[in-house]
Amino acid sequence: MNIVLNVLCVALDLYFIALLLRIILSYVPALPEPLRPIARFVRSITDPLLLPLRGLIPPVRIGAGALDLSPLILFFAIRIVRGLLCSRANMGLF
Numbered sequence: 001m002n003i004v005l006n007v008l009c010v011a012l013d014l015y016f017i018a019l020l021l022r023i024i025l026s027y028v029p030a031l032p033e034p035l036r037p038i039a040r041f042v043r044s045i046t047d048p049l050l051l052p053l054r055g056l057i058p059p060v061r062i063g064a065g066a067l068d069l070s071p072l073i074l075f076f077a078i079r080i081v082r083g084l085l086c087s088r089a090n091m092g093l094f
Contacts, residue, residue, distance in 0.1 A: 009085065015045070
């Protein structure tokens with residue numbers, strides 16, 4: 001069981017990094033060709049969780065633009081789940 005939790009903790013860390021990468025790539029207006037497949041892959045693994053959140057949480061209007069809060073909420077959710085599961089895995093409670 002401990003191995004499963006360790007794998008899950010690593011998966012949560014990798015997903016956190018993918019989400020961070022997605023945010024960074026979203027600020028690049030025209031991605032060079034070598035980065036486009038990476039951006040497509042990152043979108044394909046982050047969209048299944050981000051799109052439903054976007055449907056539940058409307059963007060916050062800031063002047064003429066809007067701020068999407070769904071990545072921030074997903075960041076917090078990942079950290080909370082990871083903190084609960086992985087701290088117990090490291091303490092030997094599972």
